[in-house]
């Protein structure tokens with residue numbers, strides 16, 4: 001993926017708009033329960049731990065490790081270079097999210113690789129969170 005080539009616009013729903021709105025603002029926000037303090041992702045209307053509806057979008061630094069990954073070769077979209085490195089990142093808060101890993105050769109990716117947050121532009125002028133190897137030069 002080339003950071004200057006816009007990503008498709010994410011599909012926003014009543015449950016996930018806080019995640020995408022934060023990304024447009026250059027922040028990574030994860031839902032946290034105001035009752036039991038559990039973190040969770042993907043977004044949902046009710047805390048899966050205690051059933052509370054009192055949820056807060058909470059900014060996180062976006063540091064973590066590669067929990068799992070795969071290399072995508074097909075189908076191809078003009079916004080991406082292939083293979084796309086699709087990762088499940090386990091954030092330091094313990095939640096996992098699916099994203100892309102950029103700025104690293106596919107052969108260098110491994111489970112447990114420390115990563116940090118970047119943002120990639122979307123076609124509508126927003127941003128989506130992506131990750132790169134921790135400590136890599138700012139792109």
Ligand SMILES: [Zn+2]
Nearest residue numbers: 033036047050
């Ligand atoms: Zn809860």
